[in-house]
Amino acid sequence: MSPWTFRLCLVAVLGGAALLSVLNLALPETAAFHVPTYAISLAGKYLSFAMLALAVDLVWGFAGILTLGHAAFFALGGYAMGMYLMRQIGTRGVYGNAILPDFMVFLNYKELPWFWHGFDNPAFAIAMVILVPAVLALIFGWLAFRSRVSGVYLSIITQALTYALLLAFFRNDMGFGGNNGLTDFKDIFGIPLQESSTRCGMLIVTAIFLAAALLVARYLVTSRFGKVLIAVRDTESRTRFLGYRPERYKLFVWVLSAVIAGIGGALYVPQVGIINPGEFSPANSIESVIWVAVGGRGTLVGAVLGAVLVNLGKTVFTGALPELWLFALGALFILVTLLLPGGILGLLGRPPRRPKNVTPAAEPAE
Amino acid sequence: MKLLRCLLVLLALVPFAARAQDDPYAGFSGGYEDISHAIEALALSGDKRAVPIITALQNGKLYVAPDQSLWIRQDDDLLNARTGEKVAEEPEDLKQVRVNNAVRRAAEAAMGSLDLFSPDPATRAKAAEAVFTARDPAALPALNRALAQEKDSSVRTVMEQARAAVVLAVPDSSDTDKLAAIAIMAARGDLEAQSQLQTLSQASQSPAVTKAASDAVAAMARMQQIWALAQGVFYGLSLGSVLLLAAAGLAITFGVMGVINMAHGEMVMLGAYTTYVVQQVLQAYAPGLLGASLIIAIPLSFLVSGAVGVAIERTLIRFLYGRPLETLLATWGLSLVLQQAIRSIFGANNQEVSTPGWMSGATQWGGVTITYNRLYIIVFAVIVVGALMASLRFTSLGLQMRAVTQNRRMAAAMGIRTPWIDALTFGLGSGVAGLAGVALSQIDNVSPNLGQGYIIDSFMVVVFGGVGNLWGTVVSALTLGIVNKFLEPVAGAVLGKIVVLVLLILFIQRKPRGLFPLKGRAVEA
Secondary structure, X not given: OOHHHHHHHHHHHHHHHXXXXXXXXXXXXXXXXXXXXXXXXXXXXXXXXXXXXXXXXXXXXXXXXXXXXXXXXXXXXXXXXXXXXXHHHHHHOOOOOOOOOHHHHHOOOOOOOHHHOOOOOHHHHHHHHHHHHHHHHHHHHHXXXXXXXXXXXXXXXXXXXXXXXXXXXXXXXXXXXXXXXEEOOOEEOOEEOOOHHHHHHHHHHHHHHHHHHHHHHHHHHHOHHHHHHXXXXXXXXXXXHOOOOHHHHHHHHHXXXXXXXXXXXXXXXXXXXXEOHHHHOHHHHHHHHHXXXXXXXXXXXXXXXXXHHHHXXXXXXXXXXXXHHHHHHHHHHHXXXXXXXXXXXXXXXXXXXXXXXXXXXXXXXX | OHHHHHHHHHHHHHHHHHHHHHOOOOXXXXXXXXXXXXXXXXXXXXXXXXXXXXXXXXXOOEEEOOOOXXXXXXXXXXXXXXXXXXXXXXXXXXXEOOOOHHHHHHHHHHHHHHHHHOOOHHHHHHHHHHHHHHOOHHHHHHHHHHHHHOOOHHHHHHXXXXXXXXXXXXXXXXXXXXXXXXXXXXXXXXXXXXXXHHHHHHHOOOHHHHHHHHHHHHHHHHHHHHXXXXXXXXXXXXXXXXXXXXXXXXXXXXXXXXXXXXXXXXXXXXXXXXXXXXXXXXXXXXXXXXXXXXXXXXXXXXXXXXXXXXXXHHHXXXXXXXXXXXXXXXXXXXXXXXXXXXXXXXXXXXXXXXXXXXXXXXXXXXXXXXXXXXXXXHHHHHHHHHHXXXXXXXXXXXXXXXXHHHOHHHHHHOOOOHHHHHHHHHHHHHHHHHHHHHHHHHHOOEOOOOOHHHHHHHHHHHHHHOOOOHHHHHHHHHHHHHHHHHHHHHHOHHHHHHHHHHHHHHHHHHOOOOOOOOOOHHHHX
C-alpha cells in the first residue's frame, strides 16, 4: 500500500470514469473510440463492486474478520435505493397506480406497507441506504464481537445471516417484490435513467464515492486506530492484554465497512436496473472475498483492482465461454490462495505486509 | 267416465303392487316412481341377480314383457333376467324399461348399497365408507342386512361406523341409539367423525346427546393433538436425519480435523450422481437388479466421494493446514469447479433417480402417516452414524485418527504416518458425505446445485452441536429438524427456517462453542 499505488489507483478510478464518459458523450457513435453506453453501465457496475470489495478488505485485511455475508449489506443498500426508484416510477408503471409499485398491485396489496413510507423522498432514501446496513451491522457486530465469536465461526454466522436474508427477501409477503425484486426503474432524482448522460453521470458519481471511500479507509488504517486494528488482526488476545478493547475497534470498522458496502449497493442498483434477492446469495459474498484476495488482501488498492479485474474477466468469459466461467472462477480461488497469498499487488514486487492470521507456532489442524 | 277408467286401472294394478312386496323382480312395468321403488326393493332383496339387472337398466338393456317378466338384451342374445340364461325364442311385446333422472339416481344408490354385499371385502368396506360420508338414511335397511351377514371384523367396524353416522343423521332416532352411535363415532376418531359429532353437539335437542357429543369431540381433539404431535416428531426426526447425514461427514472433516470444507456439499452431490449412474448402468445392462440399485450405490458412492476427498486432501488441503480462512476460500473454489464439471458432464437439468418399490408407499400407525422413504432414511442415518462412531472408537484406523487430531507430534513419534492418516480421515468424512448423497437422491432433486442447499445447514448443525463432538452433531441435527418442523405450521416453511437461522446466530453468540463444547487445551488452538 505504498503511496504511489494508492495515488495511481485514485487517478485511475477518477480519470478512467471521466475518460469513458467523454468517449461516450463527445464522440459520435461511429467513431473508432466511441464507448457504448452499456460499457459505461458495466464500468459503473464494476466500480460499485469495487466499493463492496473495499468494504470486505477493510474488515478482512485489517481486522481479520473473514466476512462471508457482506453482500447482505450491499444488497440492503441496493434495496433502499431500489425502493426510492420504485416510488419514482409513479403512474408510469404497467398498472398506472400512483402509490403502489406494480408488484404490489399484482400481489393485491391494498395500501403501501409501513416500511415503504418515506421512500418517495430522496433524502430519506439516502439516509436509509446508510442507516439500514449500519444498524444491522451494529446489532450483529455488537452481539458477535462482544461474545468473542471469531475466525471460522464468525464466517459461518455471517453466511447464515445473508442466507436468512436471502430466504426472507424471496418471500412475496415481505413486500420487497419477492423473487423478481425491484426493477423497471424510470428515473433518478427526476432525471431519466436510460439517458447516456445520466449513465455517465452515475459512473462519475460512483467513481467519486469510491475515491472518497478509499481516502477514508486509507486515513483510517494509517491512523493510530488502524495500527491497533492491525494488532487486533494479528494477535487479538495480546492486544486485549495490552489494555485495548478489540471488540470496539472491530465493531467500528465493521459498521463503517457495512456502510461502504451499502453505498456501493445503492450505486449499483440504478446502473444495473434491477435488485433481486439473488444479491443476498452467500455465493456473491464469497465471490467478493475472492476479488480482495486476487488483488491483494490488506492493501485497499488491491480490492479495487481485484474487483474490476475479476468482474471484467467474468463479463468476457460468460460472454465467450459461459461453460468455463465457473471453472475459471474456481481455479482462481484455488490458485490465489495456494500460490498468490499476496494477490496481484504482492506480485508487483512491493509485497504488502503479509497478513498473518495464525501464529506460526500453532499446530495445524487442531 | 274418465275417472272411472282411472279407478279401474288402479284396481287392476293392485295385485301387481301386492306382488311387488314379495317378488323382487316385479314393478318394472309401471311409471317412473314404480320403477324407482322396484329398483330399491330389488337391491334390498339381496338377490344375486340384482347387479346385472340394475346395470342392464342403467345401460338401457332391460326389457319387460307384458307378464312382468324381465329380460336383458346382451349383444344379439336375450337373457332371462331371473335365471341369466339365454332364451331361444323371444317373447312378444317386449318393452324397454323406461329411465329418467330419478330412476338413474335410484339405480346408482342401489348399486352403492349392493356393493355392501359384494364378495370382495375391500369393495364392501369402500361401500360402507361411502355410506359413512353420505349419511343417507335410505341406505340404513341395506346396511342393517349387510351388517347381519358380515363376517370380516374390519369391514364390520366400518359398517357399524356407517350405521352410526346414519343414525346420527336421522333426527328421530332414539337417544339411546344416538348415544351408542356417538360412542362408535368417537372410537373412529378421525376428522370426518369429529365434524359430524360437532354438528350434532350444536344441533341436538336432547341434553344427554349434546353432552356426549361435545365430550366425544373434545376427547377426539385431544387425541388428534397427540397424533399431530407424534406426526410432527416423525417429520422432525426425518428432517433431522437428513441434516444428520449431510452433517456427519462434516463433523469429521470440520469437527475432528478442523478443515473448513466448503466443497462438502459437492461430496454429497457426487454421491447422489453416483446413485444416478448406478441406476443408469443397471437399467442398461442388468434391469433385474434395479430394485437393489440403492444397495449397490451405497458402497460405490462412499468410494467415489471418499476417493475424491483423498485426492482433494493430497493436492490442496494439506498445503493449507492451520490456515482455516484460506482453506475456506480454496475449497469454495473447488466446489465451483466440481459443480461446473458435473454440469458439463450431465447437464444442468435435474436427473431422474427412481425410488425402488420397497421404499415407496406409506403405512398408517395410529394417526401418524409414515412414508417408507422417510423411514428408511432415518434408519440409514442411524446406521451410518453408528458405523462412523464405531469405526472411530473400535478400529485401529479410528484410534490413529483420534491420536493424530489430539496430538499430532506425539502421534508421529509413536510411528503413525500422520499425512496418510490426514488423507484417510478426510476421505472418510467425504465418503460419509457421499452416503448422504444416496439418501438425498431419494428426496431431493439430483442437480449440480444439490450440495449447495445443504452446506450452510450442515455447518450450522456441526457448530450448534459443538465442534469435534459426534454426539453433539446427532443431538443438534435432530433438535434442529424437530424445531424446524414445529415452526413450520406456525410460521410457514421459509419463515420457520429463517427463525431457526436467527436463533442459531443468537445461540452462537451465547455459546460460541456449541451445545457440547470440547474442554481442554485443544479448544484454544
